[in-house]
Amino acid sequence: MKGETNKLAALPSLTEAQRLGAEALKREGFALDGADGAVVRMKRGNDYRIVRLDGSVRRGLGAKR
Numbered sequence: 001m002k003g004e005t006n007k008l009a010a011l012p013s014l015t016e017a018q019r020l021g022a023e024a025l026k027r028e029g030f031a032l033d034g035a036d037g038a039v040v041r042m043k044r045g046n047d048y049r050i051v052r053l054d055g056s057v058r059r060g061l062g063a064k065r
Contacts, residue, residue: 007032014040017055025049025057 008014008022014035022032022040030042030049040051041060048060 008040013037015053015055018051018053021051021055021057025051 008019008026014022018040022042025042026032028044030044030047033041033043033048035041038053042049042051043060046062048062050058050060052058
């Protein structure tokens, strides 16, 4: 878990809202999948979530029931 926190802290392009949203998902068991300028991608099994610049969380396209 400490490595995940360090990965989030090492991403300089995160807004404060994105960082808080990603940390909340991390507490729910999601792992960092990737990040670019606009979104942070997180996954837990087959459940994918994206955290947008404003901190809102959406379900990713790869998620299936």
